[in-house]
Amino acid sequence: MVKNNKKGGAPDKVEAVEHALSRTEQFVEDNQKKITIVVLAIVAIVGLYLAYQKWYLAPLDDEANSQMFVAEQYFEKDSFNLALNGDLNYPGFLTIIDEYSSTDAANLAYYYAGISYLKMGQFQKAIDYLSKFDSKDKMLMPISLGSTGDAYLELKQPEKAAEFYIKAGNFTKNDFLAPVYLMRAGMAYESLKNYKGALEQYQFIKDNYENTPEGKVIDKFIAKAEILMK
Numbered sequence: 001m002v003k004n005n006k007k008g009g010a011p012d013k014v015e016a017v018e019h020a021l022s023r024t025e026q027f028v029e030d031n032q033k034k035i036t037i038v039v040l041a042i043v044a045i046v047g048l049y050l051a052y053q054k055w056y057l058a059p060l061d062d063e064a065n066s067q068m069f070v071a072e073q074y075f076e077k078d079s080f081n082l083a084l085n086g087d088l089n090y091p092g093f094l095t096i097i098d099e100y101s102s103t104d105a106a107n108l109a110y111y112y113a114g115i116s117y118l119k120m121g122q123f124q125k126a127i128d129y130l131s132k133f134d135s136k137d138k139m140l141m142p143i144s145l146g147s148t149g150d151a152y153l154e155l156k157q158p159e160k161a162a163e164f165y166i167k168a169g170n171f172t173k174n175d176f177l178a179p180v181y182l183m184r185a186g187m188a189y190e191s192l193k194n195y196k197g198a199l200e201q202y203q204f205i206k207d208n209y210e211n212t213p214e215g216k217v218i219d220k221f222i223a224k225a226e227i228l229m230k
Contacts, residue, residue: 064105068096072112080116107133111144123151142172146181153188162188162197169201179205179214186221190228199225 070090074083086092091099093109093116100106114130117123130148135141149164165185169178186201202221209215 061100061103061105064096064100064103067091067100068093068105068109071096071109075112075116078119080120084113084116107135108140111135111140114144115147118147118151121154123154126151127155138172138174139177142168142177142181145171146177146184149181149184149188153184158188158191161185162192166201175209175212179209179212182209183214183218183221186225190225193228195225195229199229 067090071083071086071092074080074087074092082092084092084094086095093113096109097106097113100109110129110133114126114128114133117129118126127148130144130151133141133144135144145164146168149161149168152158152164153161162185165181165188169180169182169185172178182201182205186198186205189195189197189201199222202218202225205212205214206218206222210218
């Protein structure tokens with residue numbers, strides 16, 4: 001009985017597959033017009049998107065970058081008010097954000113504006129602008145996150161500061177920035193008397209960044225946190 005079932009199973013499966021294919025073919029036949037319309041709509045949308053990127057957004061981004069060049073120079077010279085608001089001939093970062101909102105240049109302008117406000121002591125504005133900057137850049141993004149932490153610390157919110165310092169440290173994982181921000185996270189936790197949290201950050205620096213300037217002095221921070229925990 002078992003053998004007969006196995007032998008008879010193969011034709012049944014072939015028949016089922018043929019039936020399914022037949023139904024699919026029938027569905028395509030019955031709905032050919034609708035399927036064609038959907039396919040053409042998708043092609044049109046993709047084409048429009050590519051055209052928008054190439055013929056509108058790319059030139060607009062080039063224009064925004066050329067307009068922002070002077071603002072970046074002011075930023076490098078610590079002339080933050082001019083960097084933000086521009087001069088009689090060239091716009092500042094705030095105008096770039098308003099007039100070129102969909103471009104990569106405007107995204108970068110959010111970073112510059114946030115750092116400018118931080119340097120000017122306008123900490124909530126710094127947070128507002130930095131929160132709108134988004135990048136995968138291994139230098140700019142952690143600096144943006146860490147600067148947000150600095151702003152929260154200035155606003156007497158060490159818990160939020162620690163949160164952003166840790167984000168900055170975990171984002172980059174390089175010897176130059178990560179231990180700096182993780183150290184700041186530990187110190188922010190210390191100010192909250194969260195010595196366990198501080199110790200975790202200090203120990204992480206010791207385990208992963210021992211040869212950095214922070215790593216070379218971390219033992220005393222670990223010892224201090226351990227004592228305070230007791």
